[in-house]
Amino acid sequence: MNLRFRPLGRRIRSCVALALLPIGILFAQAPQRPRILGIAHITFYAHDCRESRAYYGDFLGLQEPYALKNTDGSPSKLFFKINDRQYVQIVPEREAGTDRLIDVGLETEDAEALRVYLASKAVKVPDRVHRDEIGNAVFDLTDPAGHLIEITQYLPDGKTALANGRYGFESTFCSHGTRRIRRHEPRSRV
Secondary structure (H helix, E strand, O other): OOOOOHHHHHHHHHHHHHHHHHHHHHHHHOOOOOOEEEEEEEEEEEOOHHHHHHHHHHHOOOEEEEEEEOOOOOEEEEEEEEEOOEEEEEEEOOOOOOOOEEEEEEEEOOHHHHHHHHHHOOOOOOOOOEEOOOOOEEEEEEOOOOOEEEEEEOOOOOHHHHOOOOOOOOOOOOOOOOOOOOOOOOOOOO
16 A cells, blocks of 8 residues: 555645635525514604594504604604504604605514624625614615615514504504505595
């Protein structure tokens, strides 16, 4: 048996292993994409919050489990519950005649993992996930058409999770959304 060729075989195997190591590391470090569970919310500007309450609450029958207020007591955001996982949110308009769509919220099982995954795919995301005003883990990004998308993870101590199973509602699932928004003109009361 010729021992002179055995070390050469080891050297070749070692070189091949070293050459493949970066590929193995690359695949081992690729973050997994957490699931998107559905549409969490859609947020609109409204000219008149009382009119919005009448429409979403009285007419459509959606419950308002909580609302956020400004320091003067006026509403800063209204939350109308479609089901335990989906809401319509209303914010008073800041300027008349602007686009009514503020954002669309997508629910995920792990906001931080999704942020890391999107960053690994060169999507512009913030440096960290934060807690929003109702206690959910969120971050914002912009879709290719320029719409704001809020990635949301419901946390156990957030208002959304605490409202689960409470407040009657009729819908079990909002399966899609269509965007056709125009300014609602109040009807004449004469």
